[in-house]
Amino acid sequence: MINTNILKIASDTKHYGLKGDYTHQSKVRNRFCGDIIKIEIKIKKNKLKILRYETQSCIFCQASASILAKKINSFSVDKLKEDIDSFSKTMKNKERNLPARLAPFKILINNNNLNRFDCIMLPFSALLKALKI
Numbered sequence: 001m002i003n004t005n006i007l008k009i010a011s012d013t014k015h016y017g018l019k020g021d022y023t024h025q026s027k028v029r030n031r032f033c034g035d036i037i038k039i040e041i042k043i044k045k046n047k048l049k050i051l052r053y054e055t056q057s058c059i060f061c062q063a064s065a066s067i068l069a070k071k072i073n074s075f076s077v078d079k080l081k082e083d084i085d086s087f088s089k090t091m092k093n094k095e096r097n098l099p100a101r102l103a104p105f106k107i108l109i110n111n112n113n114l115n116r117f118d119c120i121m122l123p124f125s126a127l128l129k130a131l132k133i
Contacts, residue, residue: 002059005107010062015052015069022052026130032118035061039126041072048072048080053123060108060116065123067104074101081133084124091117 022040029036035057042050051072053065075083087102091109098106108120 003107006059006063009066009107010059012066012070015066016054018052018054022050024130026126028122028126028129030057030061030118030122033058035119035122037061037065037122037126039065039123039130041127041130043077046077048075048077051127053126057122058116058119060113060119061122064105064108064120067108068123068127071101071104077131080127080131084128087124088121091120 018038018040020040021042023043025038025040027036027038035055037053037055037057040050040052041048049072051069053069055062055065057065083099083102086099087105090098090102091114098109105120113120
């Protein structure tokens with residue numbers, strides 16, 4: 001059974017829909033399940049400002065993209081790879097200590113969702129691809 005809070009997060013469409021106003025964009029497909037995400041981001045002075053997305057994906061990918069879009073301005077380009085690596089290690093190692101800027105993702109990290117790791121990480125993969133990191 002999917003947590004109703006995850007459904008609520010995934011159904012937030014404030015940042016859903018591409019507008020064609022971006023500095024970087026990408027499209028990524030999950031090689032395991034076929035989920036697809038397209039993102040557009042705006043960067044100003046090395047800070048991530050806006051993320052918009054569209055998906056053909058499961059609820060976990062949608063929720064992850066929604067949280068990332070809401071919190072995108074708390075990430076800098078310089079530390080992005082480090083933050084994503086930290087989140088990935090937290091998921092894989094079942095640790096629950098996340099930096100404050102990643103704390104909203106904690107709802108996606110539990111033993112029931114570990115098999116959805118690639119789905120949850122797909123928006124991050126799209127972000128790295130867009131920035132060519």
